[in-house]
Amino acid sequence: MIEELRPTPPVQEGDRAFWSCIRGGRLVGQKCRQCGEVRLLPADRCAACLSSEYESVTLSGEGVIVTACRFHRAYFKELVAAVPYTVVLVHLKEGPMLYSNLVNEPGTLPTPGTPVRAVLKPFGDQGGLILFEMQAA
Numbered sequence: 001m002i003e004e005l006r007p008t009p010p011v012q013e014g015d016r017a018f019w020s021c022i023r024g025g026r027l028v029g030q031k032c033r034q035c036g037e038v039r040l041l042p043a044d045r046c047a048a049c050l051s052s053e054y055e056s057v058t059l060s061g062e063g064v065i066v067t068a069c070r071f072h073r074a075y076f077k078e079l080v081a082a083v084p085y086t087v088v089l090v091h092l093k094e095g096p097m098l099y100s101n102l103v104n105e106p107g108t109l110p111t112p113g114t115p116v117r118a119v120l121k122p123f124g125d126q127g128g129l130i131l132f133e134m135q136a137a
């Protein structure tokens with residue numbers, strides 16, 4: 001499976017709590033106290049209004065596929081054995097979007113609008129994976 005082959009991303013000091021939640025099965029984002037924008041990855045400032053005030057919010061992990069493509073080329077040497085594999089852009093219900101992979105490789109390319117649910121897994125010593133599983137429409 002692709003998740004066993006991928007390179008381990010470094011965990012930054014400021015991201016440790018985020019990845020700890022992922023490892024524990026909880027998807028946590030930051031909600032801006034000024035404009036309400038929700039971001040997934042920890043950041044010092046809101047990208048929409050630049051406010052530094054936020055609160056942590058638990059995200060549902062539910063979303064839809066915006067687009068998908070199949071990678072036939074390994075952009076990391078560790079993934080040579082995994083190609084071809086599917087990459088999806090997911091729009092989470094609360095607003096954030098992220099690129100990821102599916103837990104199970106589909107037989108055909110997923111169509112935009114396909115509902116998905118996050119599957120969180122520990123990865124490496126401190127990191128985690130946010131993968132997605134397709135749900136029945």
Ligand SMILES: [Zn+2]
Pocket residue numbers: 032033034035036037046047048049050051
């Ligand atoms: Zn904001």
